[in-house]
Amino acid sequence: MTDIKQNLGIYFGSQTGNAEMLALDVSALAPTYGFKPSVAGLDEISLEDFTENKFIIICCSTWGDGEQPDNAQEMFDLVNEVDESTLQDVQFAVLGLGDTAFDLFCESAKEWDVLLEEKGGTRNNARIECDVDYEDEAEDWIVSTLESMKEVL
Numbered sequence: 001m002t003d004i005k006q007n008l009g010i011y012f013g014s015q016t017g018n019a020e021m022l023a024l025d026v027s028a029l030a031p032t033y034g035f036k037p038s039v040a041g042l043d044e045i046s047l048e049d050f051t052e053n054k055f056i057i058i059c060c061s062t063w064g065d066g067e068q069p070d071n072a073q074e075m076f077d078l079v080n081e082v083d084e085s086t087l088q089d090v091q092f093a094v095l096g097l098g099d100t101a102f103d104l105f106c107e108s109a110k111e112w113d114v115l116l117e118e119k120g121g122t123r124n125n126a127r128i129e130c131d132v133d134y135e136d137e138a139e140d141w142i143v144s145t146l147e148s149m150k151e152v153l
């Protein structure tokens, strides 16, 4: 029997690869913390893939005027339509990438963070909103998130 309790879905919404690189960083570290990671673009998975995880980390940039990246909007809309208890067994955390030069800074990540809670998920770590110089704080957040998720594994 497959044990899914260690499944960690790491999904990225990314237009030019920054959020994707961070998602790959999460995936590389995750086994050290006892997780079985699957990393994918938000347009590369089914809704079922998304909802069957016990742990989800979203890494998502913001584009246009506060919009989801092209590869994230469809999954966002699908999750938006699920029942409110669908993610009741899911622990989640959201990493946002953006640029404070824009009015709607990290808006997509905010939307994911709100949505996953609305659908019953438990926020395991506070959302981080990264500006253009993000590498160090993003890496610190990744480690603190995996440590925090490991506590409830």
Ligand SMILES: Cc1cc2nc3c(=O)[nH]c(=O)nc-3n(C[C@H](O)[C@H](O)[C@H](O)COP(=O)(O)O)c2cc1C
Binding pocket: 013, 014, 015, 016, 017, 018, 019, 020, 060, 061, 062, 063, 064, 065, 066, 067, 069, 097, 098, 099, 100, 102, 103, 104, 105, 106, 107
């Ligand atoms: C045309 C354009 C529009 C953008 N719009 C926003 C925005 O509305 N809000 C924001 O916080 N960042 C915005 N950004 C910044 C990107 O989110 C940021 O560069 C991010 O690191 C891109 O990550 P990605 O490569 O994973 O897509 C924009 C960047 C560009 C080039």
